[in-house]
Amino acid sequence: MSDNLYIITVLLAMALVTFALRALPFLAAQWLGKHPWVARLGRFLPLAIMTLLLLHAVHGAAGEHAAGPWPELAAVAVVVLLQLKSRNPLLSILAGTGLYVLIRNFALI
């Protein structure tokens, strides 16, 4: 992996593909226009995708140890409850992450 030119070529190709994917809906916007599907998805997708990203992150974290997903579930429960009550994102995230780090480093895992 010492060939810098090869690496740079790969990086540029990856950058191009990634940017094209992110830009596609904006370039297609004039064709999509005010299509009702787009409005429907705009309302439905953010919550669905957020839930999926959460599930995926929790699934990934639970895969790093052999104790089952209970540390992740406990930490997410703390975050969700705190956020519902306090509406303070930083507090919720710090408390949940703090609990998770404590469990992972000093508890049974």
Next chain:
Amino acid sequence: MIRPEQPEASRLSILALTAPVAMGYVPLGSVFGFLFVQAGAEWWLAVLASLCVYAGAAQFMMIPMLAAGLPVGAIALATLIVNLRHVFYGLSLLERMPRQRLLRWYLIFALTDETYSLLTSLPKTVSHRQMAGIALLNQGWWLLGTLLGALIGASAKVPLVGLDFALAALFAVLTVEQWRARRDAFPIWVALLAYGIAQWLAPPHALLIAIVLSILVGLWRKPESAKLSGEAKP
């Protein structure tokens, strides 16, 4: 989450808003920088990757592929598959993006999972400059992490595991806020079911498959008219 009445306060809250992303991006970015350099590449190439590719999962994926010397086309194809979900992110941001070209194209370029999550949860009062500021700060955290990992990763030891759980916590917070905005739990149930099916079908591509399944349900489902009429257009 943001109160943009006073410029001073809003600059602070943009920093605060990206703080959880920083807690995920700095450690994760440094792991990327560390692994990339360990695989035999020079440190500035790791920084270049985070500067121009800027896609976490794809950057991790390319390390073994680069080390194996795979053809450029194969790595590009793998990137396409890993990042395919980003195609759908723009759909919910079409009307909120700035017209101003530089801001617009930078925001599109920088539309990672985390930045997308933050941008879709912002109130409508947030300005385009603030949106770009959030995206720029997020990439700054990722670059900082990459640089740290590439330069001193070899000698530094991370004393605690699990700090990158801040990203999962961020997604949990944003899920709560998205739910609060509409009080409709249906997308959550669809997502849970879709993710279960996707994990059963093909675990390596679970996220992408689950997003496609969710989109199919979202297209099929007619929104209730009561909720439609109560909604203000931006």
